[in-house]
Amino acid sequence: MASALGAPVVFGHRLPKDYLPLALQDQDPFSLFSKDKEMVVLNDRPWNMEAKAHLLNDRITPNTYMFIRNNGRIPEAVDANTWRLTIDGESAVSPKSYSLHDLKTKFKHHTYQLTLECGGNGRSEFNPPAKGNQWTVGAVSCANWTGVRLSDVLKDVGVKTDAVYIGYHAADTHLSGDPKKEPISRGVPLAKAMQQETLLAFKMNGADIPLAHGYPLRLVCGGWPASTSGKWLNRISIRNQVHDGAKMGGSSYRVPCETVAPGSKVEEKDMCIIESMPVKSLITYPKSGALLKKGKSLTINGHAWAGELAVSKMSYSIDFGSTWQSCQLEDPANRLAWQHFRATIAFPKKGYYEIWAQATDSNGVGQPMVLPGWNPKGYLNNACHRIAVKVV
Numbered sequence: 001m002a003s004a005l006g007a008p009v010v011f012g013h014r015l016p017k018d019y020l021p022l023a024l025q026d027q028d029p030f031s032l033f034s035k036d037k038e039m040v041v042l043n044d045r046p047w048n049m050e051a052k053a054h055l056l057n058d059r060i061t062p063n064t065y066m067f068i069r070n071n072g073r074i075p076e077a078v079d080a081n082t083w084r085l086t087i088d089g090e091s092a093v094s095p096k097s098y099s100l101h102d103l104k105t106k107f108k109h110h111t112y113q114l115t116l117e118c119g120g121n122g123r124s125e126f127n128p129p130a131k132g133n134q135w136t137v138g139a140v141s142c143a144n145w146t147g148v149r150l151s152d153v154l155k156d157v158g159v160k161t162d163a164v165y166i167g168y169h170a171a172d173t174h175l176s177g178d179p180k181k182e183p184i185s186r187g188v189p190l191a192k193a194m195q196q197e198t199l200l201a202f203k204m205n206g207a208d209i210p211l212a213h214g215y216p217l218r219l220v221c222g223g224w225p226a227s228t229s230g231k232w233l234n235r236i237s238i239r240n241q242v243h244d245g246a247k248m249g250g251s252s253y254r255v256p257c258e259t260v261a262p263g264s265k266v267e268e269k270d271m272c273i274i275e276s277m278p279v280k281s282l283i284t285y286p287k288s289g290a291l292l293k294k295g296k297s298l299t300i301n302g303h304a305w306a307g308e309l310a311v312s313k314m315s316y317s318i319d320f321g322s323t324w325q326s327c328q329l330e331d332p333a334n335r336l337a338w339q340h341f342r343a344t345i346a347f348p349k350k351g352y353y354e355i356w357a358q359a360t361d362s363n364g365v366g367q368p369m370v371l372p373g374w375n376p377k378g379y380l381n382n383a384c385h386r387i388a389v390k391v392v
């Protein structure tokens with residue numbers, strides 16, 4: 001607290017529990033986290049912040065426009081020099097603990113652009129509404145992550161043949177203040193953990209990972225709900241069963257295995273863990289509400305992604321989905337990176353238009369025009385993004 005305030009809190013031991021010093025409450029989150037002023041704060045306890053579509057126009061998302069999703073309190077006084085990562089679990093041959101220096105010097109470094117989208121991105125559109133942060137479209141990012149392969153470290157520890165899952169543990173603390181409770185402890189099946197792009201990352205966009213995004217070490221599982229990418233990572237357990245940490249059960253990051261009518265009660269046994277994220281896209285230029293002079297054409301651009309899959313086709317419509325034209329679509333920088341698209345559009349006459357964008361994945365599955373399957377927590381809304389344009 002003293003370092004955040006720039007002075008010791010003389011009677012700090014008398015400050016009632018759960019009271020935040022005024023000077024800290026006044027701190028604005030934009031300067032605190034080095035975020036652009038146009039970012040939208042959805043919650044301050046814990047901090048949750050999202051981008052607007054036009055802020056995500058960069059090919060690689062810089063920190064200023066990267067959404068923040070926290071389930072607990074950001075750890076204080078993180079010391080990279082004493083930080084350790086322990087690998088243990090029922091299915092670890094010989095549990096080991098590594099310093100950051102060990103990880104950085106023992107294993108080869110790899111860099112990938114990885115798309116991280118919160119499972120609840122788009123939740124605000126669900127009806128009946130779902131509780132939780134009311135994300136619109138901006139809980140997605142694609143940064144350049146550098147680290148070592150989780151698979152290399154797991155092999156160094158040794159993985160028993162009965163291993164099926166990994167679970168992460170981290171240094172953030174539960175909002176209740178109860179040290180025995182973890183805010184979140186999720187994981188992925190062993191096959192995802194062993195993919196070459198699954199990283200134990202210590203750099204984001206070539207610099208130390210910002211504190212809010214997991215400094216000094218984070219797990220990055222591109223293409224899966226970003227809740228599987230544990231920040232402030234200090235332990236990974238190799239499990240002989242599906243990981244049973246906080247937010248692995250109930251309706252957390254799980255959806256009905258079969259579609260249900262909106263508002264239905266769904267039994268635990270009928271809920272399935274979200275794995276790869278569905279195909280989705282975002283028009284990041286122009287900003288919705290753009291004005292265009294008659295006779296001028298407009299070049300739109302944006303990104304598309306499809307979880308574990310690639311995007312194979314990108315289309316746009318200016319007549320509310322009646323007819324579709326194709327966009328130019330780039331290959332991803334690497335597997336699990338979002339792909340950039342562009343299209344130059346001519347409008348027939350003055351008036352109001354909407355540009356709708358639709359991505360199709362490599363299995364031929366396209367984004368729905370309207371909200372897809374309702375689920376209790378409002379996950380996986382991959383409906384088409386649309387922007388307004390006026391030709392004057």
Ligand SMILES: Nc1nc2c(c(=O)[nH]1)N[C@H]1C(S)=C(S)[C@@H](COP(=O)(O)O)O[C@H]1N2
Nearest residue numbers: 067068069070071118170226227229230231
């Ligand atoms: N330790 C820890 N890791 C975490 C979380 C968290 O609260 N604590 N939130 C998860 C969720 S739900 C998401 S969507 C992503 C958000 O990553 P970001 O804040 O870096 O954008 O981090 C994931 N990793």
Ligand SMILES: [Mo]
Nearest residue numbers: 069118119227
């Ligand atoms: Mo999330």
